[in-house]
Amino acid sequence: MLSFLGAAGTVTGSRFAISTGAGVSLVDAGLYQGLAELRRRNWAAPDLDPHDVDAVVVTHAHLDHCGYLPRLVRDGFRGPIRCTPETAELVEIVLRDSAHLQEEDARIANEGGWSKHRPALPLYGLEDVERTLPLLQPLDFDRWFDLVPGTTASLSPAGHILGSSCALLDVDGRRVVFSGDLGRGSHPLLRSPGQRAEADLVVVESTYGDRRHPPPEPELLAGAIRRTVGRGGSVLIPAFAVDRTELVLIELHRLMTTGQIPRVPVHLDSPMALAALAVYRRAFETHSCQLRAGAPDLRTALDELRLRAVADAAGSIRLNRPGEPCIIVSASGMATGGRVVHHLAHQLPDPRNCVVLTGYQAAGTRGRQLLDGARQVKMHGRYVPVRAEIVDVPTFSVHADAEELLAWLTSAPAPDTVYVVHGEPDSSAALARRIDDELGWCAVVPRLGEHVRLD
Structure with missing residues (x-):
């Protein structure tokens, strides 16, 4: 049965x-x-x-x-x-x-x-x-x-x-x-x-x-980052800690290398994503049979991005008000929990900022609410106004x-x-x-x- x-x-x-x-x-x-x-x-x-x-x-x-x-x-x-x-x-x-x-x-x-x-x-x-x-x-x-x-x-x-x-x-x-x-x-x-x-x-x-997935629109992410940096804001990317974070970092590296976005600090604020990143690194080091032939080398992308890993809570709290234009990648991908929720609470009210959604947003999640145009979302017992720009980049879906x-x-x-x-x-x-x-x-x-x- x-x-x-x-x-x-x-x-x-x-x-x-x-x-x-x-x-x-x-x-x-x-x-x-x-x-x-x-x-x-x-x-x-x-x-x-x-x-x-x-x-x-x-x-x-x-x-x-x-x-x-x-x-x-x-x-x-x-x-x-x-x-x-x-x-x-x-x-x-x-x-x-x-x-x-x-x-x-x-x-x-x-x-x-x-x-x-x-x-x-x-x-x-x-x-x-x-x-x-x-x-x-x-x-x-x-x-x-x-x-x-x-x-x-x-x-x-x-x-x-x-x-x-x-x-x-x-x-x-x-x-x-x-x-x-x-x-x-x-x-x-x-x-x-x-x-x-x-x-x-x-x-x-x-x-x-x-x-059917839409055709890739590389300018969607690049344009959002340029606009945000131009107005002095920060880009927050809620990303699933396993696999999505890796793909986001590779794309950020490509966009910076080709000059499509400015070179601003990139912070990875998720202990789980950092741990998962180590597993993916080992796959490249051991030439895993699961990797696509000609896949971009994740290790090179990370080295050239000069990724700022945020492992401790104090560093994460400082990123709530970063003080300079930057990109913050943090879990969870649907904003259901983790450090990204605290970042959203601080950054959504500021119209200079931008939140980039990078994958499927299940019904009932904060990510889905933002995708559907919510003007406020509830976090930790209180409502937060949504004034930041919200951008959906569906081509990251795997x-x-x-x-x-x-x-x-x-x-x-x-x-x-x-x-x-x-x-x-x-x-x-x-x-x-x-x-x-x-x-x-x-x-x-x-x-x-x-x-x-x-x-």
Whole structure:
């Protein structure tokens, strides 16, 4: 039986279970993000008792795919967590940061008295993360491994972030492939996703299932930076700590090298992004097979940018009022937490400043509010006016669009059924319709909690 325990009808909270008479395997264990009604699901009693889960496969290290793991462990899971080596490295960074932010947010809420809960508590803490990390069991791509008796799995490159994978499960001879998050053929650093594995069932993401990515507009970012520096302001770039930060820094280096933007200080204010940057550096040093041939050398870009790494809280506080035109790259990418929220609180009211959005903004996040033109946003119990310039640069996205998803699907023979997940309702429905209309395949948008047979 295949059960849809998350990312059904929404773009976060990926969690899928494969149950047989021999045991239960979970593919991804992600956090819900965005709307309050979705975030509350993180606290709901799980549909599956964590004691009954035998093994977990993690497709990649983004929070909406791995962020629930410590809660799963806290509630009784003790089995192996299988993933690629780079995913294991990045999961450690992501989970520690997630726990720290949750503990910090709870502390601030309790001190400020603005939480509805008395006391406010984190979903999990650093102790839960430390109990989770020893369960990670890294495995190389294209190697079969056992999950439970009768169920084996293999991981193949997904090209989304370093270490990201598609998961193929063989369940007593029936094969199910999970796309995880699929990358793009135009990713500046990583190779394109490979051909889809032949399978009886396909579970495919649909983040951009209803649209095609626009053609690159290099002048969009360059123009925003020039305008901001010209009026004496600072550019704040909320960026996902894993992969997006690397791509932003490479593009800033290119724009400065070609003279399209002035050479102003570039600050990276995110301990998690700095740690992830080290993992990407090692990929270049070891000539990882995941890197695209001819990819720009990240190490060169960082050296020539003279990147100012901000590791301590005091340095981050100073950046709230930088005193000179500069570029600040900080996590999180959807402005849901972390140091970027403090920077937004100080910089949004000043019309000289600019905030550059660099990727998908889920419904209910501050990033989505800014994208939709909000005139004020709420942070830490108070509203902040939005007077800074807001610029969306969608070409930084490393999610496959509708055309790329269809190309991946059709790179192998037709399955019995395609299940469309990990998208907002309109996006998932649009992709399912195209699969049905254009390919003639059975395509379904499953309901949250729905169970389907594998045979």
